[in-house]
Amino acid sequence: MGDSTQAAGRGDDATSTSHPYRPGYELVAEQLLNYIAQENLRPGDRLPTEQGLAQILGATRNVTREAVKVLAAIGRLNVRRGAGIFVAASVSGLLDDELSHFRPTSMEDVHMLLDYRKVIESETARRAASLATPIEVRAIRESAETTLTAATENDVDTFAKADAAFHDSVGAASHNVFLRSSVAGVRRLAAQSDVLLFHGDLPGSLEVAARQHLAVAEAVAAGAADLAERLMVEHIATTQSQFEKKIRDRLFNPGGDKIL
Known part of the structure; x- marks a missing residue:
């Protein structure tokens, strides 16, 4: 997981050399979703801090922060001030x-x-x-x-x-x-x-x-x-x-x- 995201994380908003047409935060957002799946995290589970995620994903903290913002905006993460970052609830109460x-x-x-x-x-x-x-x-x-x-x-x-x-x-x-x-x-x-x-x-x-x-x-x-x-x-x-x-x-x- 680390190699591709390390490339994505360099230079904050720079794109990676292996994916020259996708911004770094987008690649890190993708890797973060993969991390949630690999760790079998469920709605309500708490994630590491931004700094901790940046270390896990091999990205800069700034790029990781932007990735978290994007995933929160589309309803995949829930960021609670003073509490941390959590996997958001399902998009519908009727969905698994x-x-x-x-x-x-x-x-x-x-x-x-x-x-x-x-x-x-x-x-x-x-x-x-x-x-x-x-x-x-x-x-x-x-x-x-x-x-x-x-x-x-x-x-x-x-x-x-x-x-x-x-x-x-x-x-x-x-x-x-x-x-x-x-x-x-x-x-x-x-x-x-x-x-x-x-x-x-x-x-x-x-x-x-x-x-x-x-x-x-x-x-x-x-x-x-x-x-x-x-x-x-x-x-x-x-x-x-x-x-x-x-x-x-x-x-x-x-x-x-x-x-x-």
Whole structure:
């Protein structure tokens, strides 16, 4: 663990020579999540001090502090003044504490997350097509239309909000609070990858995603349960392929987009 993070930690905000396109704090944040998993730390467990973590990870204290701030911002750590640094509670009370070990920069973990989304959200789409009220159908359609408008204007922030509203609206129309909660929880985990890898940017084509939203919305409006289910699976499969390509470009292709 130490070699890669030692390189990351040199020069505070400098990037490592082995990963010239990723900032040091980002690499240390990734290593810190690996440390939590390797030590089998659970929500509520206390971590060493910043200085102690810096020594364990082979990084400078400044870079370690920035890594802790980022992980606290995405809900993975809980920093209590005068008390210390703790593993934060699960993103949802309904999700197992094992998800405290989710690695948002790991291809394997992201693949499992998106596979789970296919299972959960395909069922919410199927149920929404059978159970949605006219008001719920309108909410789904309006949020889908907003994603398309935002996509054509390349408005990432508006798209992200409308995207969340679309998936939540489909979850609400399933008329199952556990399904809706699962959708919300899994999307919060996905947002951790957005922050750590993409700095709030979104992987893939916004317009493709928006048009898929509209197709799902129309299937729900038509009461076509099988079609809504299939379209949602296709939508998340597209997201998965885009996401995985983005991770490969960011992590393994020095000629790809750089994280500055």
